[in-house]
Amino acid sequence: DTAVSQTPKYLVTQMGNDKSIKCEQNLGHDTMYWYKQDSKKFLKIMFSYNNKELIINETVPNRFSPKSPDKAHLNLHINSLELGDSAVYFCASSQVFTGHGELFFGEGSRLTVL
Amino acid sequence: RKEVEQDPGPFNVPEGATVAFNCTYSNSASQSFFWYRQDCRKEPKLLMSVYSSGNEDGRFTAQLNRASQYISLLIRDSKLSDSATYLCVANTGGGADGLTFGKGTHLIIQP
Numbered sequence: 001d002t003a004v005s006q007t008p009k010y011l012v013t014q015m016g017n018d019k020s021i022k023c024e025q026n027l028g029h030d031t032m033y034w035y036k037q038d039s040k041k042f043l044k045i046m047f048s049y050n051n052k053e054l055i056i057n058e059t060v061p062n063r064f065s066p067k068s069p070d071k072a073h074l075n076l077h078i079n080s081l082e083l084g085d086s087a088v089y090f091c092a093s094s095q096v097f098t099g100h101g102e103l104f105f106g107e108g109s110r111l112t113v114l
Numbered sequence: 115r116k117e118v119e120q121d122p123g124p125f126n127v128p129e130g131a132t133v134a135f136n137c138t139y140s141n142s143a144s145q146s147f148f149w150y151r152q153d154c155r156k157e158p159k160l161l162m163s164v165y166s167s168g169n170e171d172g173r174f175t176a177q178l179n180r181a182s183q184y185i186s187l188l189i190r191d192s193k194l195s196d197s198a199t200y201l202c203v204a205n206t207g208g209g210a211d212g213l214t215f216g217k218g219t220h221l222i223i224q225p
Contacts (some may be wrong), residue, residue, distance in 0.1 A: 040217065041199070041218055042215070042217050043158065043201065044215070045213065090158075102148075102160045103150075103158075103213070105157035105158050105159070106157060107156065108155075108156075108157050
């Protein structure tokens with residue numbers, strides 16, 4: 001059983017399009033996150049959701065919007081895609097929000113904007 | 115100044131050797147530290163937490179030096195399967211928003 005699963009794994013799209021990436025965790029964790037890993041391999045947090053509430057919102061463009069229908073899901077919607085959005089997006093979850101618990105990552109969604 | 119810095123490598127090490135690399139963090143208030151491992155085109159996975167007293171897990175030893183603000187990872191008797199990128203993580207804030215990842219150190223174990 002996959003603990004954190006995200007779809008699609010690969011996404012190739014044109015500039016200006018709108019796309020979504022879905023994420024689900026079956027670990028019963030309270031907190032879920034979206035991370036972006038760019039071409040320089042720098043992993044940076046974008047959002048986190050704790051008990052369906054947005055806890056942090058890093059300085060990402062408002063073209064990115066997280067949606068959490070329930071505690072087990074955190075989807076990422078991106079409007080008006082730009083070339084600079086090309087990256088690998090990782091969903092993750094953790095039992096606690098204190099920063100002391102282990103993060104469980106999904107396999108990543110590789111987004112290429114042409 | 116970057117909050118968590120690592121030598122990106124690559125470190126090319128013969129199989130069976132011992133390899134060590136460090137990570138420095140800028141926020142002296144950081145309280146918890148971790149090493150994650152990321153294989154090529156895969157997701158990061160927790161390798162080990164780093165405790166003040168240092169900790170060991172099999173061939174892996176992690177140590178924290180608060181005075182100099184660095185964390186180290188030592189791998190003994192390296193295996194081919196240890197080839198990966200090792201990400202240093204520091205909690206520079208009170209919550210998960212304070213988790214800051216380094217860019218990683220790329221390790222290649224050669225037969």
